[in-house]
Amino acid sequence: MPVIVLETKDFTSPLFVVRTWEVLSSCATFSLVASLDSSELSKNSNNVNSFRIFCMFIWCFFFTLTLLIHILSVIQFHSLIPISWKNLTMTVAVLGALMCLTTSIVFPWIIMDHQILSPCSVAAAVISSLTFLAYTSESYILCNQAHEQRGYMGSMPGLLKLLQLWGGLQMIPLVVEMLLNGVPSWQQWVSCLSYSVCIFMSLITLVVILGDLAGRCLLPFDRFLAVFSLIGVLLYMVATVICFTKILQQSKNNDVELVIMETVVVSITLLAYTVDLAFSIKLLCDRSHA
Template sequence: MDPQVGPYLNSRALCSPLGAARLGQLATGCAVIALVTHSAGYSGSQGVFCMAAWCFCFAMSVVVFFLDATRLYSCLPVSWDNLTVTCAALATLMCVTASVVYPVFFVQSECPYAGCEVRNFRIAVTVCSILATVAYGAEVALCRARPGQAVVGYMATVSGLLKVVQGFVACIIFGALANGSEFSRYAATIYCVAVYAFCFALTAVLVIMTMCGRTRAVRCMPFDRFVVVCTLLEVLLYLSASVVWPVFCFDPKYGSPSRRSSCPWGKCPWDSKIVVTVFSFVNFGLYVADLIYSQRLRFISSHVPSSSRVAP
């Protein structure tokens, strides 16, 4: 064997702050799934969402850790740095959502009919889910590009991380739209849905391009300028949707300015319209922040090997 080759396994996957964060993800994810399946339990759409989020994040962590430890990521046609920080940011958002949803719907101050043991298990699930959120957030913090530091991967920048949050918020909007929002009543609200879908697709394309390493240039402009152009377009579209949607949902001429007392909780179109309105403004603010930050970004990852990492 060539002595210059070195060990087959990547020792940094274990003996580094990043490796410790990923081991924490594996430990807390395994604990959550074991506790839920053992005694804590889950039911309904809220429980299914939480369990799906935990299983997805755990499976993703297993794959990332295995590929990093064995160095097999070098065989993949992807930008490893961009892929891992994107996965960590997405897992952070999913775990923090599950950490809020699960205790709200499944943890009660008094003991349920099944006894206090079930309640205690559900409290333990919540604690482990919060710890998993911290572990994923730690990976994002360790990989994030610092001011004045060479940008190794676009997704490690604030702009790249905002792209993940924008996509996650868009998924919340889509969920509310599907929950009886009555968006098909007016052409204006259909336009808003088209805006949400177009901006989500454009954001997803930018993320996929960076993860696949396709960031040298886009037609006649460099990638960082292409990002700014796309973000400006998304800002303008979200601005229009953030104005049009509430007008056609809550103005007395087109909709209802207040919630009817007879409207059932969880299945009321007015509630879904409120959710869409709130998160439309949230995403508009995220796109504005993304646009402001992108003005200062000079992306140079096309000159850096994909195996290099941002120093923690």
């Protein structure tokens, strides 16, 4: 297949502009943060370094992924890749917006709460917010395309699954910090198991959708998703009860700020799984009556 480069007018399209914006702003953000003195970031707190690593990973990961998508879009080479391109671009845009929203909250919290104010750190926080706006803009553009162009991930159930994956990924640095800063309890291990199972289910779902493997599933794909949503609801209900229990106990072994953050994210994720389960049940009922 010959390589086709975009026409001149395509370089001024909204999609091209926002992806260029994403690449430049994410690159500028992690470059500024990398230039900060690590010893300065680590003072006054034991958990700053873990969250900084988490933020750096998000900026670097989405910079790399967006740059590859941008290049493949320009040279029109994506048709040779054995994945669903429309679902991939939607996934990267929406998940990038959600993850950059996290960094735009967490990193300013780090520099404000631990008095790490400097021109570079403030600039990084501002540009991280601009990166979030860029991914949000791309998500808006893609969601306003025709249904055939945006694919399953652009539908409400698809967006809910990305929200579920986002919620699971937020638990990684939070749980790590709570395990490192105190004696692990049975509650924390149960929560870890719940989050791990849900992240695993979300990744399986994402692989099936991006690889167009729905037809190869042992179960019909809609039942497959309904089972995963039901398991997610049950596991996050357990995690939500544990989070509220830890807040009420106000245990000295728990960092109150981290527990509150965990509770907020868990509640949002539980809501996403609940709504997604309702969509799945409605779809199964509609098909059974058809």
